[in-house]
Amino acid sequence: MTAEEIIDSGLLELYVLGQLDAEESNLVEQSIAKYEVVRAELRDIEKALGQYAMLHSLDVDQSVLDRTIDSINTQNTDSIAREEYHKPSDVGISNKTIWSWLGPLSAIAASIAMIVIFIQIDRLSQLTDDMESLIVECEESQNKLQTQEEIFAGIQSQDNRMILIEPSEKYPETRLIIHNNTVQNINYLQINNLPELSDGLAFQLWSLKGTNEPIPLSVFRRGEDLIIPIEYVDNTDAYAITIEPESGSESPNLEELIGVFVMS
Amino acid sequence: MKGVQTEQEIILMIRNRNQNGLSHFYHRYAQPLMGIIGRIIKETVIAEEVLQQTLLKVWNKIDTYDPNKSALFTWSSIIARNTALDKVRLAGYQYRKNQEEIDDHHLTQITEQASGDKIDAHKLLSKLDSKHRILVEKMYLHGYSQKAISEEMNIPLGTVKTRLRSAILILRQELKNEKGLFLSSLAIIGYIIYKLVS
Incomplete structure (x- = not known):
């Protein structure tokens, strides 16, 4: 419908009275949104009927407002x-x-x-x-x-005796003492000074008896202890110390002789 | 409470759940809304109850109101009319006021109260002939449907629409004339004062 048709149809008046069905209301609302002239016409109708309503106003007691506010508050409380x-x-x-x-x-x-x-x-x-x-x-x-x-x-012990090492020419700084106890058959080695060892090497003790082959004894590296027990071999003429592989050797490497303890 | 608020301010206040907004609404529109309700329901106590329900509906449904579709009073007058009609229907028409009870008693009073608008109600309404006046009263104030009017007045539905439109056009024209007259009066008074002063 055109704006003019809407205006002439009388729908706007009924719209203001709230007497249109949903479809007709939709039509009017679309026209209001679309046509400025329809909007203006609607405003005029509203104004006229509003004024008409004003002229037909009736007195209202102020208590209606108070009751309404109370209801709202109750409603809120509720x-x-x-x-x-x-x-x-x-x-x-x-x-x-x-x-x-x-x-x-x-x-x-x-x-x-x-x-x-x-x-x-x-x-x-x-x-x-x-x-x-x-x-x-x-x-x-x-x-x-x-x-x-x-x-x-x-x-x-009174049975103890101390035998100083006789260092080899290669390691003259070596200072070692064997504490030998023939009553208890024990030996202790007191370490004062020993040469530095390369990795994989250790000191090895040997027992020498006459012309027999040297008897391999304990293998050790210098640790924290200054005195360590070593094997006692009865009737040993002398003990010797050499530098050997850390796993020990069966015969001494005389090139690496540290020194000899002469027991007799 | 702050002085006169614009309609937009009232809407905003109510939307913001500010009860002062409802007070402003009440002071502006409660009497004309009561004019509609009171002509549908004869018992004042019941009519006031319906007005209260109307105010509550305005408060609770304000978010559904679209200012682009209608004025606030139009929207609330439809609520008031429908609430009153619902009440009448529920009460089996016992509250329904007879058409014959409409008189100019209230009209005269309100016209005096509304004199600030400088509209002469009697003069305005006198421009409507009886067939137009009754039709507007029945439809706008009493909430009669087109069909009910058509049946009661024994006129076709199309004629109801045409007459309603004519009646409103007359009202619009007379309102313009009244306002024009008022503005003219103001202009003349202003001119006289200007002449006296100069």
Whole structure:
């Protein structure tokens, strides 16, 4: 419909009176949106009927407004109350949510507990290992102390004698002492000065008896201890020390002779 | 409460749930809305109850109101009329006012109250002949449908539309004349004052 047709149809008047069906109202609203002239006509009709209504106004008691405001406030309170009332369902939802979260939360809590337990077990195991190693260390220290005490007792013994090394020409700075106890059949080597060793090499002790082949004895490297026990070979004429491969040799490398302890 | 608010300000206040907006709305439109409701429902207490319901509907449904489609009063007058008609239907027509009860008593009073508008209600309405006047009253103030008017007045539906349009055109013309007369009066008074001063 054109703007003119809409205006002449009388639909605008009925629209203002609210007496059009949905389809007709739609048609009018489309025309209002589309035609400025229809909008203007509608405004004029509204103004005229509005004025007509003003002329037919009736007195209203102020209490109507007060009651309306009260209703709105009650409505708001009711609404709040309803919200509060519905909170149980909200709480239900919350509960539902809580319940739905409870499983995963429990799983997480259990996982955390497992991790804590695992950590504690691991820590306990570590502490046990530490304790065991400390016990071993303690036993070692005790043994060492015992050895040191034995060495000390042996050295202090009246049966003990000290034999100084006769260093070779190659290692003249060597200072070693053998504490020899023929009553107890024990030997201790006191290390004061030894040459530096290359990697893969060690010192080896030899027992020399007459014209027999040297008897290979213990292999050692210089450690923290200043006095170490060494083998005792009865009736040894002399002990010798050479530098050999760290696995030891069957016959001494005389090129690397450190020195000789003459026992007789 | 702040002074006179524009219609847009009132709408905005109500939309923002500001109860002052409803107070402004009430002071501007409650009486004409009561004019519509009070002509459909005879019991004042019930009519006031319907007005209260109308105000509540305006408050609660303001977000559905589109200013591009109609003026605020048009929208609320439709709500008032429909609420009153619903009340009548629910109460089995016991509240329905008879057409014959319409008189000029209220009209006279309100015209005096509305004198600020400088519109002479009697003069304005006197321009409408009885067939137009009754039709506007029945449809606008009493909420009669076109069909009901057609049946009661025994005229075709098309004639109802034509008469309604004619009646509103007369009202529009007379309102323009009244305003023109008012503005002319103001201009003449201004001119006289100007002449006196100079």
